[in-house]
Amino acid sequence: MSTPSAIIWSNNQLQLLDQRVLPTRCEYRQYDDPFAVADAIRAMVVRGAPAIGITAAYGILLAAQKLTTSPTSADAWQNALRPARDALANSRPTAVNLFWALERCDQVIAEHGNGDALIPALTKLAVHIHAEDIEINQRIGDFGASLIPADSIVYTHCNAGALATGGYGTALGVIRSAHRDGKIRGVFAGETRPWLQGARLTSWELMQDDIPVTLAIEGAAAHLMREHKPSWVIVGADRVAANGDAANKIGTYNLAIIAKHHGVKVMVAAPTSTFDALLDGPQIPIEQRPADEITHSFGQRVAPENVLTNNPAFDVTPAQLIDAIVTEYGIIHQPDRAKVIAHLNSNKRK
Numbered sequence: 429m430s431t432p433s434a435i436i437w438s439n440n441q442l443q444l445l446d447q448r449v450l451p452t453r454c455e456y457r458q459y460d461d462p463f464a465v466a467d468a469i470r471a472m473v474v475r476g477a478p479a480i481g482i483t484a485a486y487g488i489l490l491a492a493q494k495l496t497t498s499p500t501s502a503d504a505w506q507n508a509l510r511p512a513r514d515a516l517a518n519s520r521p522t523a524v525n526l527f528w529a530l531e532r533c534d535q536v537i538a539e540h541g542n543g544d545a546l547i548p549a550l551t552k553l554a555v556h557i558h559a560e561d562i563e564i565n566q567r568i569g570d571f572g573a574s575l576i577p578a579d580s581i582v583y584t585h586c587n588a589g590a591l592a593t594g595g596y597g598t599a600l601g602v603i604r605s606a607h608r609d610g611k612i613r614g615v616f617a618g619e620t621r622p623w624l625q626g627a628r629l630t631s632w633e634l635m636q637d638d639i640p641v642t643l644a645i646e647g648a649a650a651h652l653m654r655e656h657k658p659s660w661v662i663v664g665a666d667r668v669a670a671n672g673d674a675a676n677k678i679g680t681y682n683l684a685i686i687a688k689h690h691g692v693k694v695m696v697a698a699p700t701s702t703f704d705a706l707l708d709g710p711q712i713p714i715e716q717r718p719a720d721e722i723t724h725s726f727g728q729r730v731a732p733e734n735v736l737t738n739n740p741a742f743d744v745t746p747a748q749l750i751d752a753i754v755t756e757y758g759i760i761h762q763p764d765r766a767k768v769i770a771h772l773n774s775n776k777r778k
């Protein structure tokens with residue numbers, strides 16, 4: 429069995445697997461409205477940086493399809509699509525893949541907006557971004573797996589799997605490839621409060637592929653690293669900065685510090701669409717999520733009324749704590765600004 433697609437495009441409609449109800453229910457929701465797509469991204473129906481980018485490209489396509497009269501110039505198209513573009517851009521701020529995908533749509537509009545071929549061109553782009561992501565993840569997976577020693581236990585956080593991407597996954601892509609190569613003895617999946625992506629999604633995904641996974645609570649990480657000596661912590665990223673700092677699910681920074689103390693290496697697996705060469709780590713915008721995500725659990729209040737809360741969705745792990753960043757083009761060992769910039773410059777995407 430393999431993981432169902434998070435995103436399906438068929439009959440000019442978008443279907444998103446509702447990740448909020450996994451693993452107990454496997455339900456797709458249909459979208460033909462870009463504003464509903466933006467709401468779905470914010471509400472975590474679809475999540476994970478590459479999946480958010482792919483969804484945004486389909487969102488712009490839906491917006492173009494929905495216009496009753498076709499604009500006749502690129503500027504007119506941009507104006508007509510602006511409300512939908514703004515709604516998508518404002519859905520979640522940290523995953524840079526969202527903005528990367530919207531900018532690719534802008535380029536297609538600039539190139540094709542003067543003729544009558546814009547909708548086919550936007551369709552081609554969105555379908556291409558979607559398909560390309562699977563192939564990119566397989567390459568990331570194989571590069572990352574080359575770093576994993578035989579008979580390894582590895583530790584992952586959140587869900588950077590097929591569900592978070594076009595398919596195969598980034599961090600889970602590395603684990604899939606290493607498992608295929610016979611190197612994986614076991615995987616620890618941290619549960620990942622408050623949305624429980626590790627418990628609900630990662631453990632489910634890995635079990636479907638018969639990859640031996642053990643679910644653990646976040647607070648067990650230091651104990652488990654000392655007792656089980658994983659070879660690597662392997663995570664994805666929402667944004668990798670020019671200096672090699674990486675934003676990922678809240679708690680990743682904790683794990684990297686704990687890993688350093690225990691001599692466990694840290695790998696960030698991310699496509700180059702997740703890089704932001706304009707920013708350093710401290711400048712990465714960190715999404716604050718609503719308070720009720722931590723004052724309530726499974727519909728029940730678990731904290732006093734009016735308690736002060738702080739609910740950042742992501743943190744930034746400094747490059748000094750990262751041993752390898754793995755992209756579709758290869759491995760950046762001991763990342764720093766010079767190596768990140770050189771990697772991006774020598775591997776510009778066509």
Ligand SMILES: CSC[C@@H](O)[C@@H](O)C(=O)COP(=O)(O)O
Pocket residue numbers: 475476477478523585586587588589592593597598599625663664665666676677678741
């Ligand atoms: C390949 S997904 C990479 C990251 O987006 C992932 O690790 C992560 O932090 C997802 O957070 P989420 O809040 O579930 O969107």
